[in-house]
Amino acid sequence: MTTRPVSPWRRWLPLAVLLLLPLALLLGGDNLAGSGWRWLLGGGEAMSPVDYLVLTELRLPRLLAALLIGAALGTAGCLLQRLTHNPLASPGLLGLNQGAALGLVCLLISPLPFTLWHACLAALGGAALAMVLVFGVVRLATGRLAADSLLLFGALLSTLLGGLGTMLLLLDQHALDVIRFWLAGSLSLVVPAQLPPLAALVFPALLLALLCGRPLEILETGGDTARSLGLNPVLVLLAVSAVVLLLTAASVAVSGPILFVGLVVPHMARFWLGERLHRQLIGSMVLGAGLLAAADGLVLAVDEQDRLPPGMALALLGVPWFLWLVRRRYLER
Incomplete structure (x- = not known):
């Protein structure tokens, strides 16, 4: 695999995204934003008790979750993009988000308690089912894991699982409202407890993802090369898939199926x-965290009622950049 030199500004630019995080924390109402800055610069006594409670019990947990x-x-x-050799692969496009959401819907309409640990297990089971179906059906139908298939x-x-989840919710009005x-x-x-x-x-x-980076790079050179170096391609595939499932399930269990982050952030990391x-993995961690936090802060700034x-903010921020990147790569070819 060939690599191209990376200029210093591209190395440091992802870290600059972190400078937006205080804004993501303090954006919202004008009063809270002003008192938030005063609290950061001059101490907690500058903030009213209500604003302090909102900042520490609502905004700060929300920022950390983002x-x-x-x-x-x-x-x-x-x-996923490196595993499938598909630049458009993401948890949302491969049905993992909808599978995790369906698992949570099933948990909600069941008599089991809806705790975060139960939600993570339900989301993990749904996402795993979706991944097995996608990879299994495509492999059986075509004999290989073709990107377009x-x-x-x-x-x-995704459409099927989403429709099934909607049907189950329509049968339970209380679950739908929740x-x-x-x-x-x-x-x-x-909430802070999450x-x-x-x-x-x-x-x-995330640590396991970094540990999977080198074996996955070796696997990209071919199965025979990987075996000659002592790697088991099946084990690498299973390990990477397990990490993807765990990351997706934990995210969906807390925030629901947020799209677009898994699609565009790896391209941004590769570009920079x-x-x-x-490097792409570390960049995807930093950029994904900063992008979602900034998008959530933008939502709070535009709509104080948080509807x-x-x-939606991610689409507004990322779609133009993504289209420009696609056009740039097309012209480079």
Whole structure:
């Protein structure tokens, strides 16, 4: 695999995204934004008790959740794109998000308690079922994991699973009232108690993703080469798939199926940091975290009643850039 030199500004630009995070925390109402800045610059006594409570109990947990979920989805998308050799692969396009959402719908209408750990297990089971169906059906039908076939069947499966989840919710009006805003992909329902379990799932998965980087790069050179170096291609495939499932399930269990992060962030990381996978993984973590936090802050700034999902802001921020990137790569060819 060839690599191209990376200029210093491209190395440091992802870290500059982190400068937007205080804005994501403090944006919202004008009063809260002003008192938030005064609190950061001059101490907690400058903030009213109500604003302090909103900042520490609502905005700060929401910001931390956005960082964790953005890093998880960006990393999952990066691994999927390298695993399938498909630049359009992402948890959303391959049906993993909808599978995880269906698992949560089944949990909600069941008599089991709806805790975060139960939600993660349900989302993990649904996402795993979706991945097995996508990869299994495409492999049985075509004899190989072709990129276009994966995308086509992933889109069909997403529609099927989404329709099945909607049908189940229509049979239970209470469940529909509880989950419909979450299904749009939102961080407004995040509470502080969700952060420790979320971090306990995401941080080890991110570490495992970094550990999978080198074996996955070797696997990209071919199965025979990987075997000659002592790697088992099946084990690498299973390990990477397990990491993707864990990252996706943990994210969807807290925020619902947020689209677009797993699709566009790996391209941004590749553009800024080059083709080496370990750089792309680190870049996807940083950029995914910063992008989702900034998008959520933009949503709070535009709509103080918090009715808009951050996915809409992500589309506004990312679609023009993504179209420009596609056009640039097309012209380079």
